[in-house]
Amino acid sequence: MSTIRFRALEKANSRTPIHVEELDKKSTIFGSNVFNDKTMRQFLTSEGYKAVKSAVQHGTKIDRKLADYIALGMKEWALSKGVTHYTHWFQPLTGGTAEKHDAFFETSFDGADPVEKFGGDQLVQQEPDASSFPNGGIRNTFEARGYTAWDPTSPAFIFGTTLCIPTVFVSYTGEALDNKAPLLRALSAIDEAATEVAKYFDKNVKKVTPTLGWEQEYFLVDKALANSRPDIMATGRTLLGHTAAKGQQLDDHYFGSIPTRVLNYMRDLENECMLLGIPVKTRHNEVAPSQFELAPIFEETNLAVDHNSLLMDVMQKVAERHEYKVLFHEKPYKGVNGSGKHNNWSLATDTGINLLAPGKTPMSNLQFLTFFVNTIKAVHDYEELLRAAIASASNDHRLGANEAPPAIISVFIGAQLTRVLAELEGVTNGKLSPEEKTDLKLNVVGKIPDVLLDNTDRNRTSPFAFTGNKFEFRAVGSTANCATSMTTLNTMVAKQLRDFKKEVDALIKKKDLKKDEAIFNVLREYIKQTKNILFEGDGYSEAWEKEAKKRGLSNHKTTPSALKAKVSKKAMDLFEGLGVMNHVEVEARYEIELEEYTKKIQIEGRVLGDIARNHVIPTAIKYQNTLIENVRGLKEIFGKDFEKIAKEQLAMIKEISGHIEGINSNVDKMTEERKKANNLTDIEKMAAAYCDKVKPYFDIIREHADKLELMIDDEIWTLTKYRELLFAK
Incomplete structure (x- = not known):
């Protein structure tokens, strides 16, 4: 084992768990x-x-x-x-x-x-x-x-x-x-729009507050081991490294016993959170080795976003005390679960009602259906914009991979609610007969609470899933600021609720319909229009990708492709129409996010080239020279018969040369493509060039390097391996 790796592992293994004083009642310091x-x-x-x-x-x-x-x-x-x-x-x-x-x-x-x-x-x-x-x-x-x-x-x-x-x-x-200013404007817009709709059901409602409960996934790695990896230090992820023989395939880490040192870190972090008023409640092992999650109690969205941003900073500072480094990157390790930041979103009135939870009466359930269906309609109409809201260079690695939803935006509501919507779709156009009203209230709307009791399963491959009394936006990346996705989602729903109220009011006025009849009529049309966005199956399957294309759903697999929706006329009209962002602010964010994408890929390319040539190739040559000396010795001993005896060594020497040549030639090609991209003046073209021309070399170079890792003597390999990074507690 190389000196660098040995010292890093020795330091990691010598850590003494830090005892953290934990108060009996967190409420006393909250x-x-x-x-x-x-x-x-x-x-x-x-x-x-x-x-x-x-x-x-x-x-x-x-x-x-x-x-x-x-x-x-x-x-x-x-x-x-x-x-x-x-x-x-x-x-x-x-x-x-x-x-x-x-x-x-x-x-x-x-x-x-x-x-x-x-x-x-x-x-x-x-x-x-x-x-x-x-x-x-x-x-x-x-x-x-x-x-x-x-x-x-x-x-x-x-x-x-x-x-x-x-x-x-x-x-x-x-x-x-x-990120905060547009979010505050979006929250104001949805407050106004949702309050007007909520008044259909309760005239006492004066304010509607969007709520958010984020779930933060993250990896912990010993600080000494992280410091031994130039790629982790510079990019937050491993650019090279063969997968460990044991990963997450046994499912033994998920919800398992939390290691003592990790638990001490969690307890210390929770104490800091209590002092800062961050209401963290849940902690557990996640799917991948050394991956964990914490989640708070729901809060008002602006405060929840601030708390998540603060938390990520606090997590790193507390990690320093425990000789850890926190990895927030969506895919720090190849071949195991990535990290997301599930955003659980709902709407609450100042009268204490969750608008996405059914109630005890048919009218309260109609209220639930109104906000439920309007949310689905908003996602249907703005699915490309919602995809753009979670686009980033790091999240591109996660979407569609282990445990993460695909890049195709769809909504999961469960089989029972799907049947409820199907029944509502058959509502008579216009006035309802007394029998139809009774049937709807008793057999459809009235039974929704009972339906939801059995609707507790979730589809982990769905990017936007209804989970009983909220929608869970599962596609948000673990490094993201929640404000971006929450600004987009709340603006979309605000626009949809405005449109809904106009349609309902128009029906009441023009067709002399009662309020609930008008609501049923409009909801019925929305249900018909939004079928394409509803999906209950496996989001990873090729069949869904083909089906989604038939349905007309977007499938933007890369950030440069996804971000274009942000500057579409549809997006401009949405944000400007509700006063959330003007065209200057929207265009600026588009340019900033393209620049950020380009710079991150640029940095990763440079780091990968440096590691490949400064670590991997010298180590490969050193080991190859050892094999050559071994072959020479065999030739001296066995003479003309040495080729039969040294057959495997000769094959290894040749294979190592092939991988060295593969790394060198592809680093050169990657560098040339990077230079070409850097000469472009149009940021869209530059981002596309980095995505389509530079980034593909990452996988090619990595494949050669990872093959060499398996061949070369562990004693001289300089880079800390996956089995050490993932399993050193």
């Missing part, structure tokens, strides 16, 4: 580092408290004078917790989070004593450099101004010794440069 309702009541004046609550509940603006009082209370709370700095915490279009820390401490020129200062101006707005973040052409390189603005709907929190204030990030000219 949110203690959050400027939440309880804390605001303690540190704010009644006027300041009311102003924040009104901003959260009704979107009202906070007066600058009141902002000063709120900032004062926030500062006093933070100082009481040992905080020294504050930051506007935002989510630029890099996919991660950003922060610039400023000290409360200030001095003056007049010789006065230094003070801790933090006012309304510092709370409400700051000015980070916008030109240094992705902007898709919204800002010129020489135009630096951008602004962060306080989002009072997501409470400030303390991490370490820093007060973090969630903010939006916009350009000098007002366009959104982040």
